[in-house]
Amino acid sequence: xxxMQTTVPQTGGLLRRMLGLGGVPHAGRRRAPAVLWLPSxxxxxxxxxxxxxxxxRSLDGGGEVVGLLWRMRTAEIAFRSAAxxxxxxxxSALIAAPLAWLTVRTDLPLRRFWSVVTVLPLVIxxxxxxxxxxxxxxxxxxxxxxxxxxxxxxxxPDISGLWGAALTITLLSFPYTLLSVRAGLWGQDPAxxxxxxxxxxxxxxxxxxxxxxxxxxxxxxxxxxxxLYTLSDFGAVSLLRYETFTWAIYLQYETAFNRALAxxxxxxxxxxxxxxxxxxxxxxxxxxYYRAATGAAxxxxxxQLGPWRWPAFAFAAAVTALSLGMPLALLAYWAVRGxxxxxxxxxxxxxxxxxxxxxxxxxxxxxxxxxxxxVFTLRYPGRxxxxxxxxxxxxxxxxxIAVALALIFFGARFATPLYQTLALLVFAxxxxxxxxxxxxxxxxxxxxxxxxxxxxxxxxxxxTSIxxxxxxxLMVPGMLAGGALVFLTAMKELPATLxxxxxxxxxxxxxxxxxxxxxFFARAAVPALLLVAVSAVPTAFLILREPRRGQ
Amino acid sequence: MSVPAVQCTGVTKRFPHTSADALHEFDLSAEAGxxxxxxxxxxxxxxxxxxxxxxxEAPDSGTVEIDxxxxxxxxxxxxxxxxxxxxxxxxxxxxxxxxxxxNVGFGIEDRxxxxxxxxxxxxxxxxxxxxxxxxxxxxxxxxxxxxxARALCPQPSVLLLDEPFSNLDEALRxxxxxxxxxxxxxxxxxxxxxxxxxxxxxxxxxxxxxxDQGMLQQVxxxxxxxxxxxxxxVAEFIGIGDFLPVxxxxxxxxxxxxxxxxxxxxxxxxxxxxxxxxDLTISPSESGQGIISDRQFQGSTYLYEVAxxxxxxxxxxxHHTRQYDVGTKVDVRLIAEHRMACFVGGERVE
Numbered sequence: 001x002x003x004m005q006t007t008v009p010q011t012g013g014l015l016r017r018m019l020g021l022g023g024v025p026h027a028g029r030r031r032a033p034a035v036l037w038l039p040s041x042x043x044x045x046x047x048x049x050x051x052x053x054x055x056x057r058s059l060d061g062g063g064e065v066v067g068l069l070w071r072m073r074t075a076e077i078a079f080r081s082a083a084x085x086x087x088x089x090x091x092s093a094l095i096a097a098p099l100a101w102l103t104v105r106t107d108l109p110l111r112r113f114w115s116v117v118t119v120l121p122l123v124i125x126x127x128x129x130x131x132x133x134x135x136x137x138x139x140x141x142x143x144x145x146x147x148x149x150x151x152x153x154x155x156x157p158d159i160s161g162l163w164g165a166a167l168t169i170t171l172l173s174f175p176y177t178l179l180s181v182r183a184g185l186w187g188q189d190p191a192x193x194x195x196x197x198x199x200x201x202x203x204x205x206x207x208x209x210x211x212x213x214x215x216x217x218x219x220x221x222x223x224x225x226x227x228l229y230t231l232s233d234f235g236a237v238s239l240l241r242y243e244t245f246t247w248a249i250y251l252q253y254e255t256a257f258n259r260a261l262a263x264x265x266x267x268x269x270x271x272x273x274x275x276x277x278x279x280x281x282x283x284x285x286x287x288x289y290y291r292a293a294t295g296a297a298x299x300x301x302x303x304q305l306g307p308w309r310w311p312a313f314a315f316a317a318a319v320t321a322l323s324l325g326m327p328l329a330l331l332a333y334w335a336v337r338g339x340x341x342x343x344x345x346x347x348x349x350x351x352x353x354x355x356x357x358x359x360x361x362x363x364x365x366x367x368x369x370x371x372x373x374x375v376f377t378l379r380y381p382g383r384x385x386x387x388x389x390x391x392x393x394x395x396x397x398x399x400x401i402a403v404a405l406a407l408i409f410f411g412a413r414f415a416t417p418l419y420q421t422l423a424l425l426v427f428a429x430x431x432x433x434x435x436x437x438x439x440x441x442x443x444x445x446x447x448x449x450x451x452x453x454x455x456x457x458x459x460x461x462x463x464t465s466i467x468x469x470x471x472x473x474l475m476v477p478g479m480l481a482g483g484a485l486v487f488l489t490a491m492k493e494l495p496a497t498l499x500x501x502x503x504x505x506x507x508x509x510x511x512x513x514x515x516x517x518x519x520f521f522a523r524a525a526v527p528a529l530l531l532v533a534v535s536a537v538p539t540a541f542l543i544l545r546e547p548r549r550g551q
Numbered sequence: 552m553s554v555p556a557v558q559c560t561g562v563t564k565r566f567p568h569t570s571a572d573a574l575h576e577f578d579l580s581a582e583a584g585x586x587x588x589x590x591x592x593x594x595x596x597x598x599x600x601x602x603x604x605x606x607x608e609a610p611d612s613g614t615v616e617i618d619x620x621x622x623x624x625x626x627x628x629x630x631x632x633x634x635x636x637x638x639x640x641x642x643x644x645x646x647x648x649x650x651x652x653x654n655v656g657f658g659i660e661d662r663x664x665x666x667x668x669x670x671x672x673x674x675x676x677x678x679x680x681x682x683x684x685x686x687x688x689x690x691x692x693x694x695x696x697x698x699x700a701r702a703l704c705p706q707p708s709v710l711l712l713d714e715p716f717s718n719l720d721e722a723l724r725x726x727x728x729x730x731x732x733x734x735x736x737x738x739x740x741x742x743x744x745x746x747x748x749x750x751x752x753x754x755x756x757x758x759x760x761x762x763d764q765g766m767l768q769q770v771x772x773x774x775x776x777x778x779x780x781x782x783x784x785v786a787e788f789i790g791i792g793d794f795l796p797v798x799x800x801x802x803x804x805x806x807x808x809x810x811x812x813x814x815x816x817x818x819x820x821x822x823x824x825x826x827x828x829x830d831l832t833i834s835p836s837e838s839g840q841g842i843i844s845d846r847q848f849q850g851s852t853y854l855y856e857v858a859x860x861x862x863x864x865x866x867x868x869x870h871h872t873r874q875y876d877v878g879t880k881v882d883v884r885l886i887a888e889h890r891m892a893c894f895v896g897g898e899r900v901e
Contacts, residue, residue: 449642449644451640451642451644452644452646454605454607454631454638454640454644455638455640455644455646455701456646456657457606457607457630457631457632458605458631458632458634458636458637458638458702458707458711459632459637459657459658459701459702459705460632460633460635460658460660460705461632461657461658462632469657470646473648474646474647474648
C-alpha cells in the first residue's frame with residue numbers, strides 16, 4: 001500500500017516556497033511534476049542567456065563602451081531606425097487594415113483568392129526584395145532602361161536610403177498586420193454590427209463607429225510585429241545603404257572589430273525593441289486583445305460595396321502585383337537570364353539542403369521545447385511559471401544580429417567546441433523564433449479543457465501517461481503550425497545565418513546574400529527562387545489551416 | 552456498521568488571495584452503495600468538497616478516507632490517479648481524439664479484459680453499437696452517458712459527478728437523471744454528486760447534504776431536508792417557505808394565522824415558524840388580515856402571495872377552482888396538523 005501513495009511533508013521546504021512550488025497540502029495549488037517544470041525552467045534560462053551575455057560583454061570595457069556609444073553617432077543611427085520603423089509601420093497598417101476588412105467583411109470580387117495571395121509576400125526575404133528594388137528601380141535599373149528607350153532618361157534618382165528601404169520592407173511585412181487584423185475581424189461578434197444596423201446606422205457608419213474601433217487592438221498587435229521585423233531587418237537596409245542599428249552593428253563587428261561596442265549597440269537596439277513592445281501595450285489600451293468571441297458561430301453578413309467594388313478590386317490587385325507578382329516575375333526573369341549566362345542550379349542543391357536541414361532542426365527543437373513550457377505555464381500558475389512565460393518570449397524582442405553576436409562571444413569564450421557548429425546556429429534560430437512555436441501551441445492548448453486531464457487522472461493515469469495519451473495528441477495541430485512558422489522564418493533568417501554558419505556550411509540565404517552584395521543579381525535570382533519555392537510548402541500548410549469563417 | 556465509502560472529517564480549505572474558507576470544518580460520510588447529493592448555491596463550496604475528495608485539490612486541514620483508506624490528511628496525500636475514483640464532469644470532458652470505445656476503455660490497463668468491460672459498460676448505459684463513433688458525432692445526452700460509462704468502467708470505489716445534468720435541456724434532464732439513478736442503483740455504485748438544483752438533489756439523493764458559504768448546514772434524507780430543515784438557510788433554500796413570528800400564550804403557540812398544532816412551554820421569545828404554501832389556506836373576508844398581492848397560475852393549483860397587515864408576506868397554495876383577484880382582502884388560516892420547524896435567528900429551536 002505504501003507504494004500506492006505519494007507522501008508530502010506537511011511543511012514545504014524553504015526553497016520550494018521561494019520557488020512558489022508550495023507543498024501540496026497547504027499551498028492551494030498542485031505542484032508541477034518535474035517532467036514539466038525542469039525543462040521549462042531550463043528553456044527560460046536558455047532564452048535569456050544571449051541577453052545576459054550581451055550585458056556582461058558590453059560591461060567588459062567598463063565605462064569605455066558608454067563613452068564610445070556617445071561618440072559614435074548612436075543618436076543618428078537611432079533616429080534613422082526610428083524613422084524607418086515609423087514609416088513602414090504606418091504604411092503597412094494603411095495597406096493591411098482596408099485589405100483585411102475587404103477580404104473578410106465585404107462582397108469584394110475574388111475575395112478568397114485575394115485573402116490567400118496577399119499573405120504570400122511573407123515568403124520573400126527582405127534581402128531578396130531589396131535587390132529586386134535595386135534591379136528594377138535603381139539609378140540604372142530596368143525602369144531606367146525602359147525610360148531611356150522612350151525618353152532618353154539616363155539616370156533615375158537614387159532609390160537607396162530611407163524611401164527605398166521603407167518601400168521594400170512595407171511590401172514584404174504588411175501581411176503581419178493583415179493576418180492579425182483578419183483574425184481580429186473573424187473574432188468580432190457579428191451581432192454587434194447587426195445591432196448597429198438595427199439602431200439605424202448605415203453600413204458605412206457601422207464600419208466607422210463599430211467595426212473600426214474594434215479593429216484597434218489587432219492593428220496594434222500586427223503593427224508591433226511589423227515594427228520589430230523592421231527594426232531587426234538587416235538584409236534590406238544593408239543592400240539599400242541605409243544605416244540602422246543592424247547594419248551599424250554588423251559593420252562594427254566585421255570591420256572595426258570592436259566587439260564590446262557591437263555588444264553595446266545591440267543592447268541599445270534591444271532597448272528600442274522593448275520600448276516598441278511597451279508602446280503596443282499602451283496603444284492597445286484597455287480594450288481586450290482580440291480573441292475569437294465564444295458563440296460567434298454565425299458569419300457576419302457581408303457589406304455590399306456597390307459601385308466601390310471595382311476601386312476596391314483595383315486596390316487589392318495593385319497591392320498583390322507590387323508585393324508578389326512583380327517580385328516573382330523579376331526573379332523568374334533574372335533566374336532565366338542567369339541560367340542562360342551559365343549559372344548552374346546543381347551547385348545550389350547542397351545549400352538548399354543545408355537550409356532545410358538547419359531550419360528543420362530548429363523547428364523540431366523549438367516545438368519540443370515549447371510543449372512543456374505551454375503546459376507548465378497554463379496549468380500550474382505560480383511565480384515560477386509567471387517568470388518562465390515572460391522569459392520565454394524574450395526572443396520576440398531580440399533582433400537576429402544581437403543574438404548571433406551574443407552566441408559568438410559566448411561560444412568563443414565558454415563553449416569553444418560549440419563555436420562555429422551547426423548546434424550553435426540552430427540554438428540561435430530557436431532563441432529567435434521560439435515565441436512563434438510557443439504562440440501556436442499555446443492557442444491550441446488553451447482550447448483543451450483541464451477537465452480532460454482530470455478525467456484521465458480519475459481513471460488512474462499518471463502524469464506522464466496523461467501527457468502522452470491525452471495532452472500531446474490534442475496539441476499536434478498547434479505543434480505542426482508552430483513548427484511550420486519556425487521553419488519558414490529560419491529559412492529566411494540572414495544575419496544569424498551569416499555570423500553563425502559553420503565554415504563551409506552554405507545556405508540559400510548566404511548564397512543569395514553573397515551574390516546580391518556583389519551586385520551579381522542574375523546569380524542571386526536562382527537561389528532566391530529556390531528559397532521561395534521551398535518556403536511555399538509550409539506557407540500553404542499554414543494558409544489551409546487558417547479559419548474560414550465569414551466565407 | 553460497515554466502513555463508509557467516503558469519510559470527510561474536519562476538512563477545511565482556503566484558496567490563496569481569498570478572505571474566507573471555501574470549505575470550513577466539513578464532515579461527511581457516504582454509505583457504500585448510496586447516492587449522496589451535495590446541494591448549495593454557487594460559491595457554497597460543494598464543488599471544492601468534490602474536488603478534494605477526488606484529489607484534484609488538497610485540504611488545508613482535516614482528513615479524507617475512501618473505503619477506510621486515508622487519502623488526504625496530515626503528511627499524506629494520495630493523488631487522484633491512485634484513489635480509485637470515477638469522475639463525471641459537467642462538460643463531460645470526453646477525449647475528442649478517441650472513439651467512444653477508446654474513451655470508455657481509457658481507464659482499463661489490462662488489454663485482455665478491456666473489450667469485454669467496454670461492452671458491458673456501454674450496455675449498462677444503453678449505447679451498445681456506438682463503439683466506433685467519435686464524441687462530436689453524439690448528441691448531448693449520449694455524450695453524457697459515454698462519460699458515465701467511462702467513469703464506471705474501472706469499477707471505482709466512489710463515483711463523483713460535478714453538475715452532471717446542467718448541460719442538458721429541461722426535458723432531457725428529467726429523463727437522463729432517472730436513467731442515471733437506475734444505472735447507479737443497478738450497479739450498486741456509491742455516488743456523490745454536486746448540484747445547485749434542489750429538484751435534482753431531492754430526486755437523486757438517498758441523502759442530501761446542504762452547504763452554504765463553505766459550511767455544511769444539514770445532511771439528511773430528502774424528506775427530512777424538506778419537512779424539518781436544520782437551519783433557516785436550508786428552510787429558505789429548499790422549496791417555498793415563509794416565516795411568521797410565534798408567541799407563547801399559556802402553553803400554546805400562536806401566530807397571526809392561528810395556533811400551531813402542538814403545545815409548548817419552552818419556545819424561546821422571538822421565534823419564527825416555517826410555513827409551506829400548503830400549510831395555509833385563504834378565504835375572502837372584509838375583515839381579513841391580508842391582501843392578495845400576486846397570483847401565479849400553476850396548472851392544477853394557484854400560488855397566491857398575500858401581504859399581511861403585520862408587514863410580512865406569505866405564499867399560499869390553493870386548488871385551481873379557488874380563483875381570487877389580486878387586491879382581494881382575505882383571511883389567512885393555518886390548516887397544517889403536523890409539527891413545523893421554528894427558528895431563532897438562523898438556528899432551529901424546539
